[in-house]
Amino acid sequence: MEDTISISQDVPDLELGSYQTEYSPSLVEANPAEITFENLVYSIQLGNNKKINFRKGTTISEKVIIDNITGSLRPGRLTAIMGPSGSGKTSLLNLLSGRNITGKVSGNIWLNGRPCEDGALSLVSRFISQDDVMLPTMTVSEIIEMAIRFRVEGIGEEELESRKKHAINTLELEKCQNTRIGDSMDKGVSGGERKRTAIAMEMATNSSVLFLDEPTSGLDIYTSLLVIKLLKKIAQSGQTVITVIHQPSSDIFNLFDDVVLLSQGKTVYFGPQDQIVPYFSKIGYKCPNYTNPADFMFTDVLNESGKDISPRTSKLEFQKELSQRLSEEWNKSELANSLRSRVQNPNTSVINESSFIDTINSFSQFKLLSQRAFKNMARNKLMVRIRVAQSIIIGLIFGIVFYDSRNKSLEVKIQNFMGALFFSCISQFLPVAVNVLSTFSTELHVVQRELQSEYYSLFPYFSAKVLVEIPLQIIGPIIFTSISYYMIGFRSEFRYFAIHACGLILLSLNAFALGIFTSTLFKSITVALSFLPMLVVIPMIFGGFIVNTGSMLGWIGWLQWTSPIKYAFTMLTTNQLSGFTIDGEPVGDEKLESLSLGRFKIVGCALFLLLLFIIMIVASYFGLLRITSNGKLRTKTTSTKKKKSILLGNPDERFIKNHSNKF
Numbered sequence: 001m002e003d004t005i006s007i008s009q010d011v012p013d014l015e016l017g018s019y020q021t022e023y024s025p026s027l028v029e030a031n032p033a034e035i036t037f038e039n040l041v042y043s044i045q046l047g048n049n050k051k052i053n054f055r056k057g058t059t060i061s062e063k064v065i066i067d068n069i070t071g072s073l074r075p076g077r078l079t080a081i082m083g084p085s086g087s088g089k090t091s092l093l094n095l096l097s098g099r100n101i102t103g104k105v106s107g108n109i110w111l112n113g114r115p116c117e118d119g120a121l122s123l124v125s126r127f128i129s130q131d132d133v134m135l136p137t138m139t140v141s142e143i144i145e146m147a148i149r150f151r152v153e154g155i156g157e158e159e160l161e162s163r164k165k166h167a168i169n170t171l172e173l174e175k176c177q178n179t180r181i182g183d184s185m186d187k188g189v190s191g192g193e194r195k196r197t198a199i200a201m202e203m204a205t206n207s208s209v210l211f212l213d214e215p216t217s218g219l220d221i222y223t224s225l226l227v228i229k230l231l232k233k234i235a236q237s238g239q240t241v242i243t244v245i246h247q248p249s250s251d252i253f254n255l256f257d258d259v260v261l262l263s264q265g266k267t268v269y270f271g272p273q274d275q276i277v278p279y280f281s282k283i284g285y286k287c288p289n290y291t292n293p294a295d296f297m298f299t300d301v302l303n304e305s306g307k308d309i310s311p312r313t314s315k316l317e318f319q320k321e322l323s324q325r326l327s328e329e330w331n332k333s334e335l336a337n338s339l340r341s342r343v344q345n346p347n348t349s350v351i352n353e354s355s356f357i358d359t360i361n362s363f364s365q366f367k368l369l370s371q372r373a374f375k376n377m378a379r380n381k382l383m384v385r386i387r388v389a390q391s392i393i394i395g396l397i398f399g400i401v402f403y404d405s406r407n408k409s410l411e412v413k414i415q416n417f418m419g420a421l422f423f424s425c426i427s428q429f430l431p432v433a434v435n436v437l438s439t440f441s442t443e444l445h446v447v448q449r450e451l452q453s454e455y456y457s458l459f460p461y462f463s464a465k466v467l468v469e470i471p472l473q474i475i476g477p478i479i480f481t482s483i484s485y486y487m488i489g490f491r492s493e494f495r496y497f498a499i500h501a502c503g504l505i506l507l508s509l510n511a512f513a514l515g516i517f518t519s520t521l522f523k524s525i526t527v528a529l530s531f532l533p534m535l536v537v538i539p540m541i542f543g544g545f546i547v548n549t550g551s552m553l554g555w556i557g558w559l560q561w562t563s564p565i566k567y568a569f570t571m572l573t574t575n576q577l578s579g580f581t582i583d584g585e586p587v588g589d590e591k592l593e594s595l596s597l598g599r600f601k602i603v604g605c606a607l608f609l610l611l612l613f614i615i616m617i618v619a620s621y622f623g624l625l626r627i628t629s630n631g632k633l634r635t636k637t638t639s640t641k642k643k644k645s646i647l648l649g650n651p652d653e654r655f656i657k658n659h660s661n662k663f
């Protein structure tokens with residue numbers, strides 16, 4: 001066994017046909033890394049949704065997802081994790097890579113014999129998730145370049161170019177390197193190119209271990225084969241490559257060095273790919289000639305197709321019994337014994353600091369993220385155009401509808417002014433909140449993925465996002481005010497115009513913050529969009545125009561002080577009516593008094609709008625922190641320093657006596 005699964009530097013070169021490019025694995029300077037794990041158990045508490053097993057009359061409050069798995073993943077080898085849907089493939093990958101763990105974990109994981117608690121493995125590994133979301137406005141080349149810049153502090157242009165070129169060449173992305181990623185509305189690269197870009201992003205920086213969750217999902221057979229061939233090349237360069245895969249074709253299956261077969265969270269097979277057919281044949285499952293071994297495992301072994309299930313046994317129970325039986329067979333096998341002895345004698349070679357995946361400092365992250373956000377906004381012409389067009393069109397409509405109100409009778413003039421001021425506020429609040437919510441919800445997926453991949457941290461991202469968006473929220477109200485203000489006939493001196501524009505700008509910033517905050521409340525954009533009207537209608541009702549807030553019941557009237565529309569409306573109305581007299585009569589102040597807008601005047605209202613904006617931005621930050629840390633605001637994150645000290649430290653004592661392995 002030791003021979004069959006030993007690390008082979010002498011793996012024969014693959015026939016890559018037209019994909020054979022000049023490939024120099026020298027870029028990967030990372031140390032070879034062996035991941036070993038023993039008795040891994042991962043279970044989820046079912047909490048309030050306790051499942052009741054009516055037959056046995058017991059309450060199950062825990063679901064075991066990974067059930068006592070032991071194994072070794074070695075450098076230079078491409079390992080496939082396979083199994084039926086729901087068998088625990090993604091959970092095992094997450095467990096090994098230390099991502100998305102929401103349940104209880106027991107067992108041990110080591111990297112070259114060092115205990116990998118506290119997510120230390122993330123320092124030397126990259127994870128490519130199934131949802132390869134990327135900013136649609138960026139090109140393949142820019143995405144790879146950004147990934148490198150986020151990893152290497154102060155990288156020189158020459159090295160950057162060489163790393164980028166290497167990644168592009170290796171992943172066969174030359175043809176589409178200047179094509180934008182695109183999305184469903186604006187088609188960009190193909191699905192296969194997108195997948196390869198995701199791999200290129202991660203392999204452009206050194207890493208000893210590469211985890212992939214279904215890299216071939218949604219791809220045709222030909223492109224899937226290409227992707228797996230590329231993974232094989234990466235493995236041959238010395239990395240440990242582990243991929244979850246669904247139903248591979250026989251060509252793809254033959255490329256794997258090792259296979260992990262799971263059923264109901266249990267190990268059914270864990271060893272060399274070329275031993276799988278003999279192994280199952282030995283325990284009574286003979287693979288027919290000319291049959292894809294992967295198909296054979298799914299149909300003949302894991303489902304025992306053709307076998308009659310007793311009508312008294314449910315499919316689930318049958319599956320459980322079968323998994324139990326197959327895993328017992330596995331545990332008794334010679335291959336399992338060899339694997340256990342491998343786990344007891346792992347490679348314990350030193351891991352150099354050069355193998356650690358770095359991130360740049362927070363200020364450099366902020367700089368890069370601001371540049372990216374500006375570029376993204378400049379390219380996202382549709383959103384900018386919509387914002388500008390909205391301001392022009394609504395400004396013109398207001399100008400026409402309320403045209404020259406100044407020269408109407410006093411009653412008409414005041415009625416028109418009130419209507420124009422209130423709906424000016426609404427026009428700079430509602431559309432902004434909806435636009436921000438819909439665009440930010442899409443961006444959020446990208447940010448979540450990048451945060452998980454530890455390209456940057458949330459604070460630099462959020463600061464850059466707010467900084468870059470502020471100008472857009474300023475331009476809209478300025479355009480709107482420039483068009484409508486003088487057409488309506490508001491006070492003509494410039495200072496009144498400036499105060500009017502400032503009030504609307506501050507309101508627009510509040511709408512921006514509300515849009516971001518709402519997107520952090522819900523996982524689904526549809527739910528968030530349905531919830532938003534409620535968050536907008538309440539400030540509208542308490543805005544001071546629809547209902548006289550002075551007449552409201554005290555226990556509900558306080559809500560007016562939380563409404564940014566109220567402060568903006570008060571600011572704009574005071575700006576137009578304060579000190580307005582007719583024949584010495586203080587008509588404007590009387591009107592203001594009758595509106596019960598409160599004692600805050602222009603400056604006070606501006607300060608409150610600023611305060612509400614700050615509160616909402618801080619709330620948005622914590623909302624983002626909550627959703628990007630899986631709902632746990634105070635997640636225990638281990639510092640990079642601690643992770644480094646774990647990996648640079650001595651191997652576990654139990655392995656020191658066996659310190660004889662060499663790759």
Ligand SMILES: Nc1ncnc2c1ncn2[C@@H]1O[C@H](COP(=O)(O)OP(=O)(O)OP(=O)(O)O)[C@@H](O)[C@H]1O
Nearest residue numbers: 044063065083084085086087088089090091092102
């Ligand atoms: N956080 C969780 N809460 C509850 N159940 C979970 C959780 N995570 C995983 N599961 C359950 O654990 C089982 C294994 O899930 P996992 O996603 O690992 O399976 P999989 O083999 O990758 O499936 P697929 O091939 O369909 O993606 C499934 O039944 C899933 O519903």
